[in-house]
Amino acid sequence: MNASRHRRDETLETLRGRDGDAARRSPPPAPIGLPVARADGRAKVTGEARYVADLTLPGLCHARLLRSPYAHARVVSIDTTAAAAHPGVVAVVTAADLPDVHLVYGHAVADHPLIADGKVRYAGEPVAGVVAEDLATATEALALIEVTYEPLPHVVDAAAALAPEAPVLHAKAGEQRPHRGFEEDIARAHPNVCSRSVQAWGDIEEAFGRAAVVVEGTYRYPMAYAYAMEPYTAMASFEAGGLTVWTSAQHPYMVRDDLARCFGLPLSAVRVVVPYVGGGYGSKSYTKIEPLTAALALRARRPVRLALSVEEAILTTRGDAATVSVRTAFDAEGRILGRDARIVLNSGAYAENSPLVARKAANRLGGPYRIPALRVESLAVYTNTAPASSFRGFGAPQATFAGESQMDEAAARLGLDALELRRRNLLSPGEPPWAKARGFDADLAADLDLAARELGWGAAAPGHGQAICVSMSDAGSEPITTAIVRVHHDGSVTLMCGSTEIGQGSATVLAQIAAGEMGVDLARVHFLNSDTAAVSYDRSTGASRTTTLMGLAIQAAARDARAQLCGWAQETLAPDGPAVVEERGGVRIGDRVHDWGAVVRAWFGTASGEVVGRGYLRRSGATAEMPPFYELGCVGIDVSVDEETGVIRVDRMVTIGDVGCAINPRLAEAQDVGAAIMGLGMAMREELLYDEAGNLLNGNLFDYRVPRFSDVPEMRPLLAERRDGVGPYGAKGGGEGALNPVAAAIANAVERAAGIRLREAPFTPERVWRALRERDSR
């Protein structure tokens, strides 16, 4: 492993601890900060890794789902007789077969029946499930189910859904759930408004009244699919009075809570196990097919596996499409006076996590800037399309496309360099972006300088255009996390926590933190995670929170283990003194050193036993202020445009990973590269398209194009480590930030290269070609 391969910002690593916290400035203990290889890399590339689809159980059955061909319809009747009689079929299940199950789930707004209950609200919604001895039989039986629908008027466009006469999806508002994570009441200004969030301060009218320059525009961000290589897969089994579900879920504890409610079980009787996961990107956050899989197992009286295809996964969850209408007022010196915006999200047929996406989009539209007056209204709107939910970036890509486009539009109007305009408005370190918020924990001006240097700002080749854009996300979700560190009598360590390894590298990074904190070799730390019956609670794996918040919980658990061990050493090895002195990996008593294993063995009196260290994190102490941290994005881009075809060529991308302290620089860089490429996909090609009838036109990987390696430009990931985060050794979250500014950066760079302003992503060749023609006709 070559640490020098990883380019960190050494010159700026001046360790500006905000409160002069000495512990935060001290160099982290190895292996923290080292680019060690992924713990799961070998298993994944050799095929040794077992995903849910690889697991089996005695008597396992297989399920397939019948899906609605209509965007909106009443389900008049379902005849399952012939399907149930088909040889090899174990059970056919509809909502009518589940009187003992609480059908409706949803952590924010409970509005989602686990299977259509009298009505379908989007084409592709599950209407019936078949459980059979094998998949082919289940598939055959689907054709034998007869469903009579009464089609209803439907609406696929969010603006149309807000019209007074629009078809109504949900006759009554869904129940608000305690996990909703946003403060607003669900405003039912229109029955298709799923949620409404407002972020506002200052006198907006006064701000626009004295503006020297106002930029105004409407920006459209596409309906996208967070393609993960592993589609949703779950396996459920009822036994011994309880329910066990193996699933590809990011938040096993959230899924557990929903399952307990659906099946009327205590939390302790529900076990959710997450083995290897083939990518999440937010799409596997919260509950998906787990309640339905469990309901099928309940009626089949056998274990059941439901493995969706990619086509079905696209119909299960997607990202929120956004129309952002925004105007920003500047004074003559380029200082922002105010920003006024309306965000309309096309959130699909069910709330899922869109209410929180709407909330976060409102919070994130201001960006990392000092804005005296702000007014953002953000709506999550029901439409007859596949439900939208969390998607990497979480409202920030949609908001940042609008906000950062306007910064460059304003710079041109003001005759200012686009970076200089940003510098004049960036929040200073420690400055809260809004009242009662945590102070800003980054130095984005320094990040801009880094990006400018790396990109060669101002020295674009002829025909090329450059841009650098930034973003800020209030991240980390809730600081509710626990961890257990067990030190065995041979001194090896088991780390137990509820964080899910979804490819982001938490299995490696968290083990590094435990190894560093306990002073043991990384090879002697074993990581056990995401089994609600075996490890302790973690709220979620999302919002870029794991390294920071689980990292803090692990630090606390390690501290607890070490404190107990020091006490045991004193009690057993030196009851009469001298005082035990803690050392890396053990204790020193006089001139003798005892490692942790020796202390355990001495205390239990034989070669057995262990110590259990516990770590708890809540809104208290360093994590009392919200958000727990800000996630930053800073992306520089160099493009050229083919004037004949309208094809944009992205030649180079620079990302600044402002992560405070990279626990594993190699993984931190890889996260930024992945996020930037994902952003490139939505900026350039990715968009789910619905036709007038409410059918998804390109719900497959032939027609929906995610980036290939041949689409990836030269990538230059840089890390900025100023130890200014709340996490271990000043760490703060990364992995989403590099996605957020990409669309705006491309649009701004294209403006410089070709003199056209793109406000609708993705920037397909035809959209660019039309803009070029319009430019030429002016």
Next chain:
Amino acid sequence: MTIPRFELHVPTSVAEASELLRRYPGEAVPYAGGTELLQTMKLGLASFEHLVDVKRIPALAGIAVQPGGWLRIGATTTHREIERSALVGERLPALRLLERQVANVRVRNTGTLGGNLCFAEPHSDPAAFLLAAGARVRLGSAEGERELDVDAFIAGPLFTDRAPDELLLDVRVPPARPGRGHGFAKLAFFERPAASVACRIDVAEGAIADARVAVASACESPVLLERVGQTLVGARGADLDDALGAAVEAARHDVETFDDVNGSADYKRHLVGLLLRAAATSAYEEATRA
């Protein structure tokens, strides 16, 4: 995605395969690479109870130059085999260039030229090339054989002139010779191309004596634009650019494009013009190369 159950037959002769296809009318289909067929079955767009695997039939395999200089490509030849064939590289470099860009390497390793033509997919680049090249196909059944132009074989989108019990045996491309050049150009923004144009130009005594232009992807079915080729005839050196301009206009006028995820009909007409210029230019260069 689950593939419906089917029975697989592996005949070793054309007569045997034809007999199987005839035995299960409407239920049997020839199967070669399966890159289109199996996908269609998985998506539930087609179902067949009998798949007749034609890959073990020797008469359908191989690439060879026939007497008279015609290049024969057996129906079960994979895209990858064509891409890597020295014979193809020597005689039809534009076809090699085309094959190198077909889908992705997994599809090219499995998918066959015959399967591609028989499926009559609107986005078939090989069909466009073969149309422009004036290629002919041979069909065979238990009854005998017949030969027809690719143009006559491709009857419409996803529809060919092949009878249910017939097999496509091979494709024959007219001889490459001095004064003849082939060109191909395409644009792909998604998995399937937005537009592809193939061109064959014959030059005699310094002027274009014959030109054939075919388009795929942008239109409902790969199509030969006969009038467009004619606009190039007679052009030489200095006035080539004017002739190309006229051909571009003619192509944009004559091609019947449609809206889809790749873009609107308008935009695709624009692309066809751009691609025609590129394909015709490289065909002319090849034709006039000493």
